[in-house]
Amino acid sequence: MKQALIKLHISVFLAGFTGILGVLISLNEMSLVWYRIMITVVSLSVLFKITGKSAQLPKSTVIRFLLIGCLIALHWVAFYGSIKLSNVSIGLVCFSATGLFTALLEPLLVTKKIQWAELGLGLISLLGIYLIFHFDQRYQTGIIVGIISAFLAALFSVLNKRHVNKAEPLVIMLYELTGGLLVLTLLMPLYGYFFPEMSLIPTLSDWGWLLVLSWLCTIVAMQLMLDSLKKVSAFTQNLSLNLEPVYAIIMAFILFDENKHLSNSFYYGVGLIILSVVLQMFRVVYTRKIKTQ
Numbered sequence: 001m002k003q004a005l006i007k008l009h010i011s012v013f014l015a016g017f018t019g020i021l022g023v024l025i026s027l028n029e030m031s032l033v034w035y036r037i038m039i040t041v042v043s044l045s046v047l048f049k050i051t052g053k054s055a056q057l058p059k060s061t062v063i064r065f066l067l068i069g070c071l072i073a074l075h076w077v078a079f080y081g082s083i084k085l086s087n088v089s090i091g092l093v094c095f096s097a098t099g100l101f102t103a104l105l106e107p108l109l110v111t112k113k114i115q116w117a118e119l120g121l122g123l124i125s126l127l128g129i130y131l132i133f134h135f136d137q138r139y140q141t142g143i144i145v146g147i148i149s150a151f152l153a154a155l156f157s158v159l160n161k162r163h164v165n166k167a168e169p170l171v172i173m174l175y176e177l178t179g180g181l182l183v184l185t186l187l188m189p190l191y192g193y194f195f196p197e198m199s200l201i202p203t204l205s206d207w208g209w210l211l212v213l214s215w216l217c218t219i220v221a222m223q224l225m226l227d228s229l230k231k232v233s234a235f236t237q238n239l240s241l242n243l244e245p246v247y248a249i250i251m252a253f254i255l256f257d258e259n260k261h262l263s264n265s266f267y268y269g270v271g272l273i274i275l276s277v278v279l280q281m282f283r284v285v286y287t288r289k290i291k292t293q
Contacts, residue, residue: 004231008240011224014217016247019088020255021213022080025206028198029080030184030191032210035202037073037181039214044174055171064163065172066179071156073180078149086142088252089266092245094146096125096273099280101154106233109158117283121276128272131265157237161229169226173219236280243277245270 025032048055057065083091100122107114129143164172192198202210229237249270252258 004228005240007224008228008232008237009243011221011228012240012243013247014221014224015244016092016251018079018213018217019083019092019245019248020251021209021217022083022091023088023252023256025209025213026199026203027206028195029077029084030188030195031198031200031202032080033073033076034181034184034188035210036076036213036218037177037184039210040218041174041177041181043214043219044170044177047170048174053170055174057167057171057175061163061166062175065167065175066182068156068159068163069176069179070183071152071159072176073184075149075152075156076180077184078145078152082142082146082149084142085145086139087258088256089245089249089258090139090142091146091149092248093266093270093273094129094143095150095153095245096276097122097129097147097150098153098157099276100126101151102158105154105158106161110162118280121280121283124276124279125273128269128276131269131272157229160226161233164226164229169223170219172226173222177218240277240280243274246274 022029022032027035047053079091079095082094085091100119103115103118103122129147160172160176166172167175225237232240249258
């Protein structure tokens, strides 16, 4: 469990860069995510070819991973859409609603009783988002898109938890992101119709940042996260991911001076979100000690 939590928090730290890269890359959210997944899928395919690693799985398992991968792709589109409609800090704070959605979805989709403590901690995070939403109306559209992103992330994690032991992390990643690439390729013309200003060709600097996003923040981060999910619950994973905005917000303050554009309600909301994460970490450690006694 200790190693799983360490891997989880390293992956969360790496994930904290994704919001920053969303600002640095000039593409809109759909194109950005399509290139991110395309580079990752090609890189994994080459890696499997060089190492001779087999990715063979039963057809039914492959189909499940392809469908689950559609969720992570749509989550990323909504996530970057939220950032582009507001800013890094707001988009990442909205992601903290994932914990609440997970606490609600796990009992429905997995054989698990409702954990009232998890539901309460998720509500604390939601209250933090509400404070920002209610008192700072400049970013309400971005917040709504961010909450949709959080719901898709929760659904992805809960479904992933059910099948995470059926293959190695890199194999799961390859199939899931292939499914995500397929669904985004199919949706690209429709997205372009509603958003005709959509840019399709990355600049030279975009390519550099996309490689960092795909290799470091996707392949490395997702492998660590999938490894940790074998030991920790989907709720613990998603609530820990609430630290992602903390890392990204600090970086956004340093790089983009976003602190000059945020109201006091933002800091009150972030404080509640951090509180929910700390309480869950204490809860996990305490429960583990009780079981080992």
